[in-house]
Amino acid sequence: MFELVLQAPESLVESVSDALMEELDALSVSVEDSDADTDAEKALFGEPGMPAPSAGWQRSTLKALFESEAAASEAATLLLAQDWATQPGASVSMTALHEVAEQDWVRLTQSQFDPVEITPTFWIVPTWHEPPAAATRLIRLDPGMAFGTGTHPTTRMCLGWIAAHEADIRGRRVLDYGCGSGILAIGAALHGGAPIDAVDIDPAAIATTAQNAADNGVTLRSGAPDMASGEYPLVLANILATPLKMLAPLLCGHVAQGGHLVLAGILDRQADELKAAYAPWIALEVSNTVDGWILMTGRKPG
Numbered sequence: 096m097f098e099l100v101l102q103a104p105e106s107l108v109e110s111v112s113d114a115l116m117e118e119l120d121a122l123s124v125s126v127e128d129s130d131a132d133t134d135a136e137k138a139l140f141g142e143p144g145m146p147a148p149s150a151g152w153q154r155s156t157l158k159a160l161f162e163s164e165a166a167a168s169e170a171a172t173l174l175l176a177q178d179w180a181t182q183p184g185a186s187v188s189m190t191a192l193h194e195v196a197e198q199d200w201v202r203l204t205q206s207q208f209d210p211v212e213i214t215p216t217f218w219i220v221p222t223w224h225e226p227p228a229a230a231t232r233l234i235r236l237d238p239g240m241a242f243g244t245g246t247h248p249t250t251r252m253c254l255g256w257i258a259a260h261e262a263d264i265r266g267r268r269v270l271d272y273g274c275g276s277g278i279l280a281i282g283a284a285l286h287g288g289a290p291i292d293a294v295d296i297d298p299a300a301i302a303t304t305a306q307n308a309a310d311n312g313v314t315l316r317s318g319a320p321d322m323a324s325g326e327y328p329l330v331l332a333n334i335l336a337t338p339l340k341m342l343a344p345l346l347c348g349h350v351a352q353g354g355h356l357v358l359a360g361i362l363d364r365q366a367d368e369l370k371a372a373y374a375p376w377i378a379l380e381v382s383n384t385v386d387g388w389i390l391m392t393g394r395k396p397g
Contacts, residue, residue: 096162096194100192168192217233217254284314294319336369
């Protein structure tokens with residue numbers, strides 16, 4: 096395969112990407128910040144169900160893969176012949192065209208996922224790894240179609256909370272709202288929670304959760320959000336701040352009196368917004384923080 100590397104201003108990223116994929120037969124196109132790892136780097140944050148904040152960065156690098164050098168060269172020639180290649184201050188330019196070495200992509204992907212320690216005895220272990228000797232409780236989980244491999248700080252914080260509150264979970268109903276891969280529901284089951292409902296709007300997440308639960312030998316129900324019913328002593332939701340604010344009345348309505356609410360997917364600068372959204376029902380507090388992400392928890396009066 097051959098990789099064509101282009102640089103484009105934000106205003107042309109979408110047009111150039113569309114041309115590469117729809118007209119020039121690129122196998123894939125990725126967009127990166129040309130100023131990454133410099134003082135000019137700019138973070139872009141998007142949330143599910145919301146429009147992207149922008150199509151790209153002020154200076155974006157586009158990388159397109161092609162089957163052959165001829166196809167990549169032809170694409171470059173056609174793109175650079177367009178008017179946008181010569182617009183003053185807003186032009187598209189080619190920075191590289193090179194061969195991409197063949198790789199064992201499965202092995203490369205696997206190498207990026209090592210066992211993740213939650214506590215000294217509780218680990219997340221991909222199926223291609225042997226469990227650490229100290230692991231007495233573990234989740235076997237491989238990267239799949241649904242979010243939640245255990246490597247993200249929000250997932251680790253939620254699982255850490257579960258491990259520290261086993262006495263509050265054992266033998267009690269648990270709701271994992273926005274279950275993704277089902278990792279939090281499985282973690283709760285391993286710590287004695289029962290029965291457990293894991294719900295998501297994504298059919299792939301529902302199916303992945305059911306399969307992961309079976310692979311880990313735990314029992315739970317997975318389904319669409321309307322499957323959740325009644326009150327639960329523990330409600331978990333690792334989503335993102337905007338949907339969590341919208342879901343405040345619903346989630347709080349599912350928390351039993353005296354029950355716990357555990358929320359993640361929140362940046363530290365968003366703490367006050369979440370506290371205000373949940374204040375009518377539950378007083379939230381920041382109980383953990385990792386790499387700019389926070390875990391917010393609270394108990395329903397009762």
